[in-house]
Amino acid sequence: xxxxxxxxxxxxxxxxxxxxxxxxxxxxxxxxxxxxxxxxxxxxxxxxxxxxxxxxxxxxxxxxxxxxxxxxxxxxxxxxxxxxxxxxxxxxxxxxxxxxxxxxxxxxxxxxxxxxxxxxxxxxxxxxxxxxxxxxxxxxxxxxxxxxxxxxxxxxxxxxxxxxxxxxxxxxxxxxxxxxxxxxxxxxxxxxxxxxxxxxxxxxxxxxxxxxxxxxxxxxxxxxxxxxxxxxxxxxxxxxxxxxxxxxxxxxxxxxxxxxxxxxxxxxxxxxxxxxxxxxxxxxxxxxxxxxxxxxxxxxxxxxxxxxxxxxxxxxxxxxxxxxxxxxxxxxxxxxxxxxxxxxxxxxxxxxxxxxxxxxxxxxxxxxxxxxxxxxxxxxxxxxxxxxxxxxxxxxxxxxxxxxxxxxxxxxxxxxxxxxxxxxxxxxxxxxxxxxxxxxxxxxxxxxxxxxxxxxxxxxxxxxxxxxxxxxxxxxxxxxxxxxxxxxxxxxxxxxxxxxxxxxxxxxxxxxxxxxxxxxxxxxxxxxxxxxxxxxxxxxxxxxxxxxxxxxxxxxxxxxxxxxxxxxxxxxxxxxxxxxxxxxxxxxxxxxxxxxxxxxxxxxxxxxxxxxxxxxxxxxxxxxxxxxxxxxxxxxxxxxxxxxxxxxxxxxxxxxxxxxxxxxxxxxxxxxxxxxxxxxxxxxxxxxxxxxxxxxxxxxxxxxxxxxxxxxxxxxxxxxxxxxxxxxxxxxxxxxxxxxxxxxxxxxxxxxxxxxxxxxxxxxxxxxxxxxxxxxxxxxxxxxxxxxxx
Numbered sequence: 001x002x003x004x005x006x007x008x009x010x011x012x013x014x015x016x017x018x019x020x021x022x023x024x025x026x027x028x029x030x031x032x033x034x035x036x037x038x039x040x041x042x043x044x045x046x047x048x049x050x051x052x053x054x055x056x057x058x059x060x061x062x063x064x065x066x067x068x069x070x071x072x073x074x075x076x077x078x079x080x081x082x083x084x085x086x087x088x089x090x091x092x093x094x095x096x097x098x099x100x101x102x103x104x105x106x107x108x109x110x111x112x113x114x115x116x117x118x119x120x121x122x123x124x125x126x127x128x129x130x131x132x133x134x135x136x137x138x139x140x141x142x143x144x145x146x147x148x149x150x151x152x153x154x155x156x157x158x159x160x161x162x163x164x165x166x167x168x169x170x171x172x173x174x175x176x177x178x179x180x181x182x183x184x185x186x187x188x189x190x191x192x193x194x195x196x197x198x199x200x201x202x203x204x205x206x207x208x209x210x211x212x213x214x215x216x217x218x219x220x221x222x223x224x225x226x227x228x229x230x231x232x233x234x235x236x237x238x239x240x241x242x243x244x245x246x247x248x249x250x251x252x253x254x255x256x257x258x259x260x261x262x263x264x265x266x267x268x269x270x271x272x273x274x275x276x277x278x279x280x281x282x283x284x285x286x287x288x289x290x291x292x293x294x295x296x297x298x299x300x301x302x303x304x305x306x307x308x309x310x311x312x313x314x315x316x317x318x319x320x321x322x323x324x325x326x327x328x329x330x331x332x333x334x335x336x337x338x339x340x341x342x343x344x345x346x347x348x349x350x351x352x353x354x355x356x357x358x359x360x361x362x363x364x365x366x367x368x369x370x371x372x373x374x375x376x377x378x379x380x381x382x383x384x385x386x387x388x389x390x391x392x393x394x395x396x397x398x399x400x401x402x403x404x405x406x407x408x409x410x411x412x413x414x415x416x417x418x419x420x421x422x423x424x425x426x427x428x429x430x431x432x433x434x435x436x437x438x439x440x441x442x443x444x445x446x447x448x449x450x451x452x453x454x455x456x457x458x459x460x461x462x463x464x465x466x467x468x469x470x471x472x473x474x475x476x477x478x479x480x481x482x483x484x485x486x487x488x489x490x491x492x493x494x495x496x497x498x499x500x501x502x503x504x505x506x507x508x509x510x511x512x513x514x515x516x517x518x519x520x521x522x523x524x525x526x527x528x529x530x531x532x533x534x535x536x537x538x539x540x541x542x543x544x545x546x547x548x549x550x551x552x553x554x555x556x557x558x559x560x561x562x563x564x565x566x567x568x569x570x571x572x573x574x575x576x577x578x579x580x581x582x583x584x585x586x587x588x589x590x591x592x593x594x595x596x597x598x599x600x601x602x603x604x605x606x607x608x609x610x611x612x613x614x615x616x617x618x619x620x621x622x623x624x625x626x627x628x629x630x631x632x633x634x635x636x637x638x639x640x641x642x643x644x645x646x647x648x649x650x651x652x653x654x655x656x657x658x659x660x661x662x663x664x665x666x667x668x669x670x671x672x673x674x675x676x677x678x679x680x681x682x683x684x685x686x687x688x689x690x691x692x693x694x695x696x697x698x699x700x701x702x703x704x705x706x707x708x709x710x711x712x713x714x715x716x717x718x719x720x721x722x723x724x725x726x727x728x729x730x731x732x733x734x735x736x737x738x739x740x741x742x743x744x745x746x747x748x749x750x751x752x753x754x755x756x757x758x759x760x761x762x763x764x765x766x767x768x769x770x771x772x773x774x775x776x777x778x779x780x781x782x783x784x785x786x787x788x789x790x
Contacts, residue, residue, distance in 0.1 A: 019485040019750045021539065021772040022782065023048060024765030038132065041309055041432070041494065042401070042461040045542030047742030054777030056534025058090035058134065060541055062484075062495045064517070065466060066092045070503030071102035072120045080502065081127055083518045088530030091134035093312055093496060094121060096141045096149070097511075098270045104507045109274070112141040112149040113158045113291065118299045125300045129307040136403075137311040139292055139391075142270045144315040144407065146387070150274040151291045152284060158291045159299075167198045169284045170275050171263040173320035174205060174337035175330065176224035176361050180217050181209070181246075181253040188245045192257045200262040205342055206354050207237040207244050207258070211251045213365065218254035223333055224361050225565050229254055231364030231371075234355050256358050260337050265328030266319045270511075279316060280338035280379075282386040289394055297398060305399030310432060313391060315407035317418040321564055323571035333565045335360055336379060336420065338386075348378035361563050369560045369640060370672040376421030376559035381611060383420050384429065392429035404430035405466060409447045412558050412581040414569035421559040424602040425611050427454045436466040436498070438512075441483045443752040446588050452491025452545070453553075453600040457614055459626055461542055462494045469498040473514045477522045477529050484533050489735035489750040490592075493540040495533050535774045539746040543739035548721035549591060549598035550623050550630035554580055554638035556603055556670040561639050576639070583637035583663040587710055591634065593732035594714035595725050599630065607644035618648060621657025621702060627740075631721040634713070637663035642670035646680055653684065653702035658720040660705045662713055665689035725749070726762040733757050746772075762788070 039045075041059045052060075064084055084092060098104060101111025111117055128135040141149035151158060155165035177192040187209075193202035212218065216227035237246050237255070246255065268276050277284045293311070300308060318336040320327045327334075345353040358364050359371035395402040404427055408414035415423040427433055435451040448465065455463035465487050468475060484495055501508060501515035514520060557580045561567075566574030573581050591598055601623065605614040616625050623630040633652055653659055667689050669677040681689045685706045686697035695706045705716050718726070724738040725747060733753030739746050745765045751757050763769065769782040 019488075019536065019748060019774055021535070021774055022747045022749065022763065023539075023770045023772055023779070024745045024747070024763055024767050043542060044461075045741055048539055048744040048746060050772075050779055053535055053538055053772055053779075056531065056538045059494070060538040061088060061090065061530045061534040062497045063136070064089050064092040064500040065095055065496050065498040066500045066502065067095055067097040067515075068502050069097040069099035069104075069508050069511070070505065072100075072502070074120070074123050076502070077120065077124055078127060080500075080517070081124070081131065081133065084500070085131065085133070086527070087523060088527035090132070091136065092500070093136040093138050094124065095138045095312075095499070098142060099503065099508050099511075100141070108141060109149050109271070110157075113151065113295065115160050118159050118295060121296070122299050125303050125307060129303055133307070135303075135308055137296060137308060139311050139313055142268060144268055144276070144317065145313045146277045146279065146284070146288055146316050147268050147271070147274055148288055148291050150271070152277045152288050153275045159295050163291050166287065167200055168339070169277050169281065169287070170200060171266070171278050171318070171320060172260055172337045172339060173263055173327075173331050173334040174357075175259055175261055175334040176358075177257040177259060178219045178224035179255045180219060181248045181255055183248055183250050183252055186245065186247045187255050188243065189255075190243050191239050192259050194261075196262070200264070202262075203260045203339070204239060205258045205260050205337075206357075207239065207255065208355055208358060209235045209237060209246060209248070209253050209255045210358055210364065211253055213363075215252070218256075218362065223565060224256060225333075225563060226362075227254070228363040228365070229358055231356060231359060231367045234358070236355060258354070258357060260339065261330065261334075263320050263327055263331060265331065266322070266326055276319060278338055279318060279387050280336065280341065280382050282390060285387050285390045289390065293394055301398065308400060310401030310403050311395060312403045312405065312434070313430070314405045316387060317407055318420060319418070321417055323414070323417065323569040333361070333563075335375070335564055338382070341382070344382055345375065345378050348381055349374040353378070361565070366672055369668045369670065372560040373556055373640075373670045376416065377611075379420040380422035380425045383426065388426065388429045392431070395431065401431035402429070403432040403434050403464060405434040405436055408570055409435055409450055410445055411569055411573065412554070412584060413567045413573035413577055416558050416567055416577075417569045422555055422604065422611075423450075423558070424454060424457060424553065424555070425604065428458060428612060431460065432462060432464055432494075433458075433460055434464040434466060435492075436469060437483065437487065438469040438471075440471060441479065441486065443486055444585070444589055446585055448487045448490025448492045449588060449592075449598070450600060455491070456545055456547075456599050456628060457602065457605060457625070463492055464494040464496055465492045466496045466498050468514070468516065469512045471514065475514050475516070477525050480516070480529055481532055484536060485750045486735070486752055488536045488540070489737045489748055491540075491545065491737060493537040495537065531777070532774055535772070535777060536748070539741070539748075539772075540737070540739045543741045543746070544627045545599070546724060546738040546740055546745070547597045547599050547628070548631045548723060549596050549717060550601040550633045551588060551591070551598045552606070552633065552635045552638060553600040553602045554584065554636070554640070556640040556642055557638045557666075559640075560668070560670065579664075580637050580639055587634060587636040587662055587713065590710045590713050591717070592735055594718070594730070595727060595734060595736045596714060596717055596721070596723055597736060597738065598634070599628075601630065601633070603638075603642065603645045606648040607642050608648070609644075616648070618651045618655055618657070621652055621655045623648075623652060623657075632658040632660065632717050634717065635659065635661040638666050639664070640668045640670055641666035641677060643673055643676060643680070646677065650680070650684060653699050653704050656701035658703045658705070658717075659684070660707065660713060660716050661685065662707045662710050665692050665706065722764050724764050728760045728762070731757050731759055734759070
């Protein structure tokens, strides 16, 4: 039976990102009332509370990303806390930043983690406790997290004790050195490993000879890439006396030296003298925790779980093959590595994967896809084991939340380069998923949907956005409102305003501006903005999202499409992963522009991969997780798919559900079972995956549709779901978010365009609809509405 509908007539939204909140299904009594104390960030919620909407709790209002970037005094810190409270801000992050200690670019590393630094932290936390404020922590100086302001590698002073250096704690990478060897020729070359000052020498991990599968060179412009290789012909060579000597049998060959090297050319942002750290070494994380987290626990641990709700972990990852080249020329085209990783790969994959690693840079035949997937799967596992899990377990043991903020959420190639290939697995153990929005508003970006999908898939209560870094000093309150409204429509429900500057003296004013604090002309209006943000996010706090569509996140394609030379993240993702990335983003926007909200469903979750720990079920054609149901599954182009994920997709259709694939069908299977994949996809969609044409195939009550482009996607999906909202006339400018709290339904409608939109909206809800005013907190019955259906 179709859900009854409420029609609201003639509502207009004027201007970019103007927003309105409609609430349907309210009963005369409300289950939640205000006055029960300040809720914690992750408190469970009941039904909607009009009083909490009118006067939002502090957890729903914007938090301050407080730059500690000057010479700190208790008097000035106290004064700035007064300013925050006057501006409607009761929660803040202590963020050690460039300029900390007084001299910009000079004093911050020595002052960070000093006794005086922790004295100031202790003072501010005590002040926050006395005022009823919340003081969130940040786990490093500047970013990315892990180097402890230099202490992890070079050592130094931490709160009065001396920390020893550990020069081998730098990052490592694996780089290929290729040489063509003709039939019958002798290869006689030194091991391509360099002795370096200190205990960070290069090391030969493996030298493997491969017969070429065609004519051509395996070395292009000095780089290990080119002709296809025969993976089955692999022969590992053993060095003697620092040289490799081998005579090639019949055929043309390529000898590939896989060399482990330290990453010594990458420096953390704003830290030209410091080295980064090995994300794959658990000893590194243990030291990071010892010199950072444990000291916070000693100093202010009594406030953990109350005044201190959590700690921010910012943009850790792999920087060896970074798109802008900051890792140095030698690390270009390399992959992440750590000493001893060969044994870990073998244990994880169940075979000596290193012998097959040429597949990362070359087409090596039938085993290419499997080797690429197995490497990135092992890399993701080790990253979690060595870095994320220890941090998360420490946080849990100390009753605080671990917050994520991965670097470069915007494209699939960056997910592979920086996070290792498994975006959702990398986020699995964080308690509060986070993102950042820097440099300006782009309403086609998918970051809010990606971040909220992480929260929904792992059933987290909230998700956070660090917003407005590098927006510039011309940022206005109106632009902040527009930006937050757009993010809220994408599922974000906690806003962290980047930044509140302790000081704007000298160069500080030009470092990731603006300050949205007392230095800004709009500061007297900030409390109004804080009320607005609170009303945008409060109805969604602890709510169940109502997203009718699940969109495949193509993990296997991310891991296996393209080589390290081609997949360059924001610098371009090549001819293999590039079209997958383009389809993923364009399909997402096509659904949002049709007001068909969705979550990304990771292919690994559909496959039941134990690494994710997500128990998706299929029930009457819907994909189900707890209280969430996705009524239709949409598959953007994915060149690689596992049979395990396909089995779930088939079950959706077999039990009466719908799958819609667009832009192409997979032709490669994650474990190399390509023929089986092709047969089953053809049976499902009724078209050959190698050259698909538009198709629509019924399976009892279920339906599988293939569309060669996205032009008919919204129409097909809308036929098969309860959409939540239908606009008449249709408009691509509006975004809609629907949530459910108890028996109440709330719909946020946001105009992302420049022009006023006037439309009639059908809402899939019952009861008398109310309009809740985001500016005033007032509510009223929608003046023109009618009920349709039983």
